[in-house]
Amino acid sequence: MTEWTPDARELADLELLLSGAFAPLTGFLTSADASAVAENGTLSDGTPWPDPITLALPDDVPPGARVTLKDPEGAAVAVLTVEERDGHHAAGPVKALDVPVFGPFARLRRTPDEVRKDLPHGEILAVTMRGPLDSTVLEDVAATAEELEATVVLMPLVFGEGGPAVVRAALKASERLPGSTVVAVPLAPREDTEIDLELREHVARNYGATEHYAGPAPIVIPGPPHRRGLVVFFTGLSGSGKSTVARGLRDTLLERGGRTVTYLDGDVVRRLLSAGLTFSREDRDLNIRRIGFVAAEVARHGGLAICAPIAPYASTRDEVRAMVEEVGADFLLVHVATPLEECERRDRKGLYAKARAGLIPEFTGISDPYEEPDDAELVLDTTGMTVERSVNTVLNLLTSGGWIR
Ligand SMILES: Nc1ncnc2c1ncn2[C@@H]1O[C@H](COP(=O)(O)OS(=O)(=O)O)[C@@H](OP(=O)(O)O)[C@H]1O
Numbered sequence: 001m002t003e004w005t006p007d008a009r010e011l012a013d014l015e016l017l018l019s020g021a022f023a024p025l026t027g028f029l030t031s032a033d034a035s036a037v038a039e040n041g042t043l044s045d046g047t048p049w050p051d052p053i054t055l056a057l058p059d060d061v062p063p064g065a066r067v068t069l070k071d072p073e074g075a076a077v078a079v080l081t082v083e084e085r086d087g088h089h090a091a092g093p094v095k096a097l098d099v100p101v102f103g104p105f106a107r108l109r110r111t112p113d114e115v116r117k118d119l120p121h122g123e124i125l126a127v128t129m130r131g132p133l134d135s136t137v138l139e140d141v142a143a144t145a146e147e148l149e150a151t152v153v154l155m156p157l158v159f160g161e162g163g164p165a166v167v168r169a170a171l172k173a174s175e176r177l178p179g180s181t182v183v184a185v186p187l188a189p190r191e192d193t194e195i196d197l198e199l200r201e202h203v204a205r206n207y208g209a210t211e212h213y214a215g216p217a218p219i220v221i222p223g224p225p226h227r228r229g230l231v232v233f234f235t236g237l238s239g240s241g242k243s244t245v246a247r248g249l250r251d252t253l254l255e256r257g258g259r260t261v262t263y264l265d266g267d268v269v270r271r272l273l274s275a276g277l278t279f280s281r282e283d284r285d286l287n288i289r290r291i292g293f294v295a296a297e298v299a300r301h302g303g304l305a306i307c308a309p310i311a312p313y314a315s316t317r318d319e320v321r322a323m324v325e326e327v328g329a330d331f332l333l334v335h336v337a338t339p340l341e342e343c344e345r346r347d348r349k350g351l352y353a354k355a356r357a358g359l360i361p362e363f364t365g366i367s368d369p370y371e372e373p374d375d376a377e378l379v380l381d382t383t384g385m386t387v388e389r390s391v392n393t394v395l396n397l398l399t400s401g402g403w404i405r
């Protein structure tokens with residue numbers, strides 16, 4: 001049987017399909033249903049449904065296949081029977097596997113059946129929330145509940161880094177709303193606010209709500225840049241000056257103090273983290289993803305990570321940027337754009353001569369591609385430039401953006 005790990009949003013949707021929170025859906029939508037939803041806001045049989053719930057699968061998984069869906073930690077959570085393939089999308093019913101639910105506040109992630117069973121008869125006011133409820137909103141909710149003689153169900157919508165904080169906010173609000181219950185629901189936000197609201201409403205109804213109150217969108221105030229995690233990611237040809245500038249940057253930051261710094265040295269990475277990898281496209285991508293993973297973990301905790309691999313492929317650099325931004329940190333791409341002729345002239349390790357002689361296959365710039373970035377925050381050609389000036393140029397970028405003071 002094929003195995004697949006969906007992305008975080010798809011896994012959240014999967015959990016709701018399995019729990020019944022997305023009823024009447026029992027699986028990922030077919031292309032007919034998905035286009036009916038997009039066009040009319042209904043499934044193809046006319047049942048109202050606001051958002052196409054779809055799953056992307058590798059192209060080589062055929063209709064009829066049974067796919068074990070796993071979470072990123074390797075636990076098999078469900079089996080999908082593929083009924084239809086349409087481009088990257090796969091449609092079909094999903095069946096839960098009996099696995100223990102874990103994660104922060106797992107005990108509050110109850111299914112609609114469990115919740116409805118415990119609710120009293122009468123009006124149920126569900127409050128879906130993506131952030132804390134301020135006292136005005138709380139008073140409003142309390143007044144509405146009183147007016148309707150309703151039981152309040154607070155539904156923190158947990159997705160991503162901020163999930164546990166929303167549940168804590170709901171538990172706090174619950175203390176001020178007598179008789180209320182808290183149910184955590186892994187509903188990922190939708191970009192279109194109207195669709196987001198409709199989906200919240202559907203989920204709330206499935207939990208037994210007779211009334212739905214949508215908590216206000218949270219105001220996200222990101223911390224100041226010098227407190228946020230930061231990844232400075234150098235990319236460029238071999239010999240362009242990545243490691244020299246990266247090391248200079250690290251040393252200066254350590255001398256100045258004020259930030260914790262992790263330098264993921266290219267050679268150290270290749271010797272330890274990526275030991276055994278070659279310079280094929282697949283292995284280079286894997287190398288860069290590993291570097292990105294570690295850098296994002298450093299940045300998640302507010303650290304500053306400096307990386308300096310060649311990273312020749314734009315799509316892989318994009319992935320790393322997304323990984324870093326997903327944890328709420330900043331990503332600066334520095335393209336060390338020293339031209340090939342200059343890198344080859346320097347030929348510090350004699351590798352270009354060997355590559356030209358055909359002794360090193362797939363050598364970047366000679367016999368292997370380097371995709372020039374078009375999204376770099378800084379482009380640095382070190383030709384005829386002192387190392388000090390190159391380092392200062394990067395430092396100026398960090399200072400001007402407020403990442404260092
Ligand atoms: N085929 C081939 N192509 C490019 N580079 C090669 C190759 N074989 C060995 N080397 C040496 O490995 C260093 C690049 O490794 P990276 O991990 O930065 O490469 S990548 O980002 O995974 O593409 C690179 O080091 P730098 O000179 O520091 O860039 C080279 O010294």
Ligand SMILES: Nc1ncnc2c1ncn2[C@@H]1O[C@H](COP(=O)(O)OP(=O)(O)O)[C@@H](O)[C@H]1O
Nearest residue numbers: 238239240241242243244348382385386387390
């Ligand atoms: N302004 C500069 N910035 C960085 N390196 C420079 C500069 N001027 C000359 N160089 C030299 O270029 C070489 C760059 O090598 P290195 O930093 O190992 O490159 P990479 O890590 O990109 O392979 C070093 O020998 C360094 O001394």
